[in-house]
Amino acid sequence: MNKQNLNIAIAGLSLNHSEELKIQLRSLIPQNYMLQWVTATDPNIDCLCIDESFYKTENIQQIINKKCFPWLKTSIPSSTQVQLENNILFLPVTEQENLFEWINRSLISAPHKETLSDELLITNEMETETLDKKFFLNLYDIQHNSKLHLHDDAGTLAVIHPAQNTAWLNTQRTIKSTNHSFHYNLANTTDLTKVSRKDKFILQDWLWNLFWNSPEVIDNLAPEDGHYKIRTWPKPSDQSNRKIIFQLSACFIQGGKISKIAEQLNLSQNTVRHFIATNIAANNIEKINIWDKHYAPPPQEIKQEEQNTIQSFFGKLRRKFGF
Template sequence: MKEEVKIAIFGLSLNVLENIKQKITSIYADSVELKWANIADPQLDILLVNDMFFGSPTIQSLVNGNRVPYLRLVNDSNKLGKIENDVLYLPLTLSDTIQDWFKQSYKNVPTLQASASTKTEQHKPVNVDYEKVLDEFLSGRNGNVQVFDSKGNIAIVNTNTEQVWMNAERRIAGTDQTINFTYATMQTMQSVTSQQGKDLRTWLWNLLWYSPVLDQDISSDVYFKLNVWPQPEMVQDRQNIFKIAACFERGASIKQVQKKLSLDKDIIERFVSVSLLCKAIVEIQEQDAKLKIADQRPEGSLRGFFGSLRSKLGL
């Protein structure tokens, strides 16, 4: 079996990207299987990144967390073909220095036959603070971002207009703790803006609904009020989701909703967890929970009826 090296290139135009790919391919012998990977690939071997995006949290987690060998790409015709420290100057020419760098980086890659397990262990997916990441999706200051996880690209998001363009090739409905983002290039945005994007909050709610691994532990006695109704895509859960939403719109606790609807506690907890991550629901005080007051009215009316009856009967 051929040895495998995975290389990701990020933040370049298509023309420059293809030119670099062709030249790098010529460096490696036929005994090596060269694969062009996404920056989210947990088994990434080499990273080439436009210097403009090098400071993004996503790239920094790869460089510092996974310790992937990398080069920052900078356009400078006066230094073309040179590597200085961690900077590769473009346009790319195959100097001895460049070929040596790629070959030395390749030598650190274990063969699939001998140590595939070692490679996996060295490049475990990095779990991020996904709550902070999700907050950034709802922050207009980030502009255009590319969302991904350890399984690949998920979507492109315009945080200003709150529009989403999903990756049509992705076959996974949910995500996990590796969800992250980096800033999208102008070319990436141009490839999708001619299409109609989806609503960001609707998309995010559905993405998280299919991501039970992100569910949070929530007390059954805490009260919440729903401010934004979900638009669930899943037909089998839609009726129950709307029933739960109607309860929390008035203000309620998980315990109350479970008692009122006789639903499994897990689905109610997931509803609250997903809604919290989407900023669609907020915690409130018990006295502001209208569902509780509504539930008590029949009991209070019944007590009043029997009290009036006792008075009339002289009891």
């Protein structure tokens, strides 16, 4: 780039990681360049460092596709990896060599915009959004301490603050469900005007009910079978299925196998799998081993004894009152 100043946006990172990355960039970019820290929506942006959780969100993709500039996705490695690979920068930065080479190649000696635009087009075509488990887990990542805008093709659903387990809803929405266009991105000031801040809702409870009412969004998360345990009891707003939800909760709070619980409760496996998928999307479940503690139905002889006691009680009432 010919100009002697660089407008760099860092979005979606925690405060600690953001400040650390600023220090690293300042130390690696030649001192004759003045660094300006801007927002992702700044019209003069030269470079974007975006957490991978938000890279595929609609507004970020629009910005990247509309303007031709280099970008890095940031991630936290799950194992020992190189510091920077395929435009993914793994934090914290412990080895500066790869980042230094990327800065020289992409910022200081950047390719022509036409070439960069072609590279971005190829990359974006290769990366398609899927509503997988990771997509939903990012809704609950409190590390960013950011507000998220939840929306679909019908408009705003809510603005949420995962760190505070809070949701502010769009009170104009009467339908309590969503569809495959469900998406989220970092909330801005305009997004906040679309929701009511008068009433706060418990985020996990609200999301559980949203996903329960949106089978087309979450049912692909459901495994065919397996052993699972939910962490907390859901608070269902679905009155017609309230009994079934509580029955399933009573079983899976202890741990259970999908096919076994379906058989014991005389429910279809699809109903049980939908319950499991809802809890996966709501981050309210964990997979357990076959040898872990599981729900066990009462022995048949105890159930028969309880039935005999009830019959005896009503028999005494009939004799006493002449029924």
